[in-house]
Amino acid sequence: GDQANSQVQAQRIPGVLVDKNGLVMVSGLPFPDQMPLSRLGNFKVLTAVGPAEEGYPARFLGKGHSPHVAFVRVGDPKPLADLPILSFEEAPVQIGDELLMISPSDQREKPIFAIGTCNMELDTPAQGWGLTAAAAPGCPAFLLDGKAVGVVAGRQNGQQIQPYVLSAKEVLPDIRNPPVEPSRVSSSLPAQPASRARGWLGLV
Numbered sequence: 001g002d003q004a005n006s007q008v009q010a011q012r013i014p015g016v017l018v019d020k021n022g023l024v025m026v027s028g029l030p031f032p033d034q035m036p037l038s039r040l041g042n043f044k045v046l047t048a049v050g051p052a053e054e055g056y057p058a059r060f061l062g063k064g065h066s067p068h069v070a071f072v073r074v075g076d077p078k079p080l081a082d083l084p085i086l087s088f089e090e091a092p093v094q095i096g097d098e099l100l101m102i103s104p105s106d107q108r109e110k111p112i113f114a115i116g117t118c119n120m121e122l123d124t125p126a127q128g129w130g131l132t133a134a135a136a137p138g139c140p141a142f143l144l145d146g147k148a149v150g151v152v153a154g155r156q157n158g159q160q161i162q163p164y165v166l167s168a169k170e171v172l173p174d175i176r177n178p179p180v181e182p183s184r185v186s187s188s189l190p191a192q193p194a195s196r197a198r199g200w201l202g203l204v
Helices: 169-175
Strands: 011-012 014-017 025-026 043-045 054-062 068-075 096-101 112-122 128-131 140-143 149-158 158-169 201-204
Touching: 014 128, 025 149, 025 169, 043 068, 068 128, 068 169, 128 149, 158 169
Parallel strands: 011 201, 043 201
Antiparallel strands: 014 025, 025 068, 043 054, 054 068, 096 112, 096 140, 112 128, 128 158, 140 149, 149 158
C-alpha cells in the first residue's frame, strides 16, 4: 500500500523456505532499492501444503549482498517444521544442460513444472545461466539429478521481464547471513527512517 494515496495493493510472488527458522527467499525484483519501507507490510507466507490457507504472518528483512533476491521471516516457524528446507549447491552447469523450474499455480497443491535448456553463461547482472523456457522469478532451479543450483531471477528488458537462473553461489552468502531488521530495502543504500508499514504481500 502507498500511504501517499491511501491505496493498498496486494501481490503474490513465489519463494522458497531456506532454513528451519522460517527464512523464505523471494525474488528481489518486486522491491526496487529506492522503494520506501512504508509501502511494504503485512507479509504472509502461503505454503503449497498444510492447513493455513490464510498464510503465516511474516516480516520483511530486505535484500542482502545480492540485489536479485530478498528475504522474509515467518514470525512463528513451528507450523513449518514438517516442510522440506531447500538446500542449494554450487554444482557446475554447462551449456546444453536441462534445468527444471518449479512455479506455484492458482491451485494450491498443484505446482507448475517447466524444463528449460541452459543456452548461455552469464556474468552480468550476476553469475548465472540463460534459459530457453520462461519461469517466475523467485522459483528454484534444479538439475535433472535433483541438485538445486540456483533461483530464477529477472532482468528488465523494455516492458518485459527476461528470466534467467541466478547461481547458488550468488545467494548462499545471504542465506547463511540474511539481513535483519531493515531500515531500507537494500543494504547498499543510505538508511532512511522506517515508517509504519501497510499493504499485503502473499508468498507461495
